[in-house]
Amino acid sequence: MAVRPEGTPCWADAMFSDLEGAKSFYGDVLGWTFGEASSEYGNYTQAYADGKAVAAVVPPMPGQEGQSQWCLYFASPDAAATAGKIRANGGEVLMEPMQVGDFGTMCLGREPSGAVFGVWQAGVHEGFEAQSVPGAYGWAEVFTREPEKADRFLTAVFPYTAQQMEDDAIDFRMFNVGDETVLGRMKMTEEFPPEVPSYVNLYFVVADCDDAVAKATKLGAVLRFGPMSSPFGRFAALTDPQGANFSVIDLTTTEGEVPRTTPV
The missing domain is CATH 3.10.180.10 (2,3-Dihydroxybiphenyl 1,2-Dioxygenase, domain 1)
Structure with a gap:
């Protein structure tokens, strides 16, 4: 690899x-x-x-x-x-x-x-040995209340090009390395409690989103959002029993068309 x-x-x-x-x-x-x-x-x-x-x-x-x-x-x-x-x-x-x-x-x-x-x-550890398969990392988004600051920083520190999603309901930007989209950025809305700081939300891939949510909540996790189907997969946001936020996504269950984006 x-x-x-x-x-x-x-x-x-x-x-x-x-x-x-x-x-x-x-x-x-x-x-x-x-x-x-x-x-x-x-x-x-x-x-x-x-x-x-x-x-x-x-x-x-x-x-x-x-x-x-x-x-x-x-x-x-x-x-x-x-x-x-x-x-x-x-x-x-x-x-x-x-x-x-x-x-x-x-x-x-x-x-x-x-x-x-x-x-x-x-060095000898090059990182993930698998991605986008059940149990592995699939995607991540920076959740922030100050998107302008985050956007400017990310494109200055890393060799990203950026695209803004054409959606009046959300402020969402995607960052690419070459032709590959590697990261998203979501503006936090009023739905997020003020004490929740900006954070990077990781998505882990699961075979069945609803099944994973049922297992997680039975074990003491808190369901924050979803499950919801999207053009990218069916996903849900959770907080584990020790307070760590993460999301799960079933990449095979998709719904709707991928929104258009504009280079920025």
């Missing part, structure tokens, strides 16, 4: 104070199995879908206990250079580039409207 082009989502992980609880929940909802915890790297534990690495879970480091959240990493050929671009364009570097053995180099940033994300310069 080749290293992904700069700006392409390439990995996801989350900190959970109850690691065994998280493994049980996502194992049931997404069908994940888990590798051995790597004590050398803070008990970092990879999750697998059908034998392929798709994400990781890790207990919080001392002093980092708080609400769990998923972090999406974007590919970079040079994490230090990307950190410089984050700073130069009004973002904040939360964790300086750090080499993780021979796996690669990571860095954490926050874009100007508040969403936290990761940067990954691949």
Whole structure:
């Protein structure tokens, strides 16, 4: 598998104070199995879908206990250079580039409207071993109340071209790397409680959205939105029992026509 082009989502992980609880929940909802915890790297534990690495879970480091959240990493050929671009364009570097053995180099940033994300310069760990199949990462969107700030930042830090969806009901923009659409940006509406900060929402693929929602809510997750069918698939937004937001999507159940977009 080749290293992904700069700006392409390439990995996801989350900190959970109850690691065994998280493994049980996502194992049931997404069908994940888990590798051995790597004590050398803070008990970092990879999750697998059908034998392929798709994400990781890790207990919080001392002093980092708080609400769990998923972090999406974007590919970079040079994490230090990307950190410089984050700073130069009004973002904040939360964790300086750090080499993780021979796996690669990571860095954490926050874009100007508040969403936290990761940067990954691949070494031997090139990222997702599977995508867009059940149990794997499928899509992500930056949810923000200040789209102008987020849009300006994203296109300055990564080599994106952008398209605005022609829809009066929502303010939605898509970012491309070459011909591939890799990320969405949604303006948060008044429906979002004011205390909810900007965040990156990850979609994990499932074979049946309604079935996944039923399993998740039975295990203590909160259904935030959906299930709803769209031209892109049938999806729902959830908050897991430890407070991490994520979405599930069945890519095979589509409804309606894909909206038109305008280059911006």
